Amino acid sequence: MKNIVTMGWLAEKLGEPDLVIVDCRFILGQSEAGRIAYEVDHIPIAVYAHLEQDLSGPVREHGGRHPLPDMGPFSQWLGQLGIDKNTTVVAYDDQGGAMASRFWWMLHFLGHERVHILETGFSQWKAAGYPVSTEILQPIAKHFTPSVRTGMLISVHDVRKKLGQPGVVLLDSREEPRYLGLQEPIDPVAGHIPGAINSFWKESLNGNGLWKDTEEQKARFAHLDKEDEIIVYCGSGVTACPNVMALQEAGFQNVKLYLGSWSDWVSYEENPVATGEE
Template sequence: MNNIVSMAWVKEHMGEPNVVIADCRFVLGKPDAGREAYEASHIPGAVYLDLEKDLSAPVDEHGGRHPLPDIFDLTVALSLAGIGNETKVVAYDDQGGAMASRLWWLLKYLGHEHVYVMDQGFAAWTSAGHPVTDEIAEPTPVKFLAIVEHTMLVEMDQVQELLGREGVTLIDSRETPRYRGEVEPIDRVAGHIPGAINRFWKDGLTVTGSWKVADEQAERFADLDKNRELIVYCGSGVTATPNVIALQEAGFTNVKLYAGSWSDWISYSENPVATGDEENA
């Protein structure tokens, strides 16, 4: 199995004792909307994991708008959701896979292998006539042991050191106008990290909202050298994670996430800011 599974696969395997379906719907600026949507209707048996309460730490001076959660707190949340080390986890959302990909990345970061994102999302699930319920799942807690994969992550000071270095490519996953610094609707400074190239994360989806297949993902990154170290970021470390998946699907193996991303970078006044386009590295 690759990182993306079909709705048909989810329908076939939901309810199996070793499969946990995780509803990750979340609306920026409306922190209760995702849980309310889950409580109204979700895939039968699905548990809810909240982007800001479960999959992020509280916002601080540094770390960005969605800091990585404390590892102990996250393992507790996963355990209470019925997720153990051998559990197959399928995450879904209604945001093009961005929130589900955050859970995918976190589980991979904690050494968990069997995690996938459901293609298309909940709206497509309901449109296809697949079953839904408002019954809240009550999973049996299990033990989750984290084996942290530190090489998947880079911190701000590492990005500073790598700026302009041969063999490293920074990939900004935000929309092009934000990358260029033409607009900035969320963060207090516009622009991008100097040297970064732009690959908008939603370009990994088809016009119908499905994930592009591996060959199509490879076309998006055809100008990049697979021998280079790739560091992916976005505004707060969430929408970069679909690009991490896309790069893996395209055959890239040396891919890391700058989890704090742009919102962390600009929290340090000494960090340089670039605008406009960059030549591909």
């Protein structure tokens, strides 16, 4: 798998130049829990990325709960982490890869290909006996030059236009009860975008919490046509990212992220809402 690296691979690379490891641990509703966990211990040389302070911008009336930050300052921040075009980046979290996938997606959005996700979370890394550290290093700053790929995104206005169009598939990455509209613990309206099908993002993982391999991802999305445009969304543009990566691993090329996702969709009263099975 081109986007996933094993624990053994990363352990062998520790200390090599042009490697940056990014700890993305974060718990929704406990915004500092990830940073606190990082300060207790982390993979050696790792730097920390906070979902809401580093990987998201200010929340407004529209745009969802985790909009993108301004890409200018964000690119400068990546440089401060020691990332440039020659850097290999490995991201991890302890939330099934959801937060690490957001970071992975953002680097791809800025044109950086050399970014990977650790096959599992920090807890399993530590339990397996791999090294951890309490030292918080100050990276040597580099210059990161972004090359924005706007084609990886789709706006709410374009999603509206594409509803019901042949050759377009909406993929809802949330848990099935939220998709069905049976419960909605976070956003003000329950349900899904009309026409969307459900594919819970955690189905990207196997029973041991490791990312499924390429063949398993292909089997998971065998009901989809690779010629179609796949629009992926979730609640706020975070847990859709594991599905975007899994689709890429399965060989899908025409995949777009609806970044604002459900939290953006329901911020427009005129947007239609569906419940139940499609």
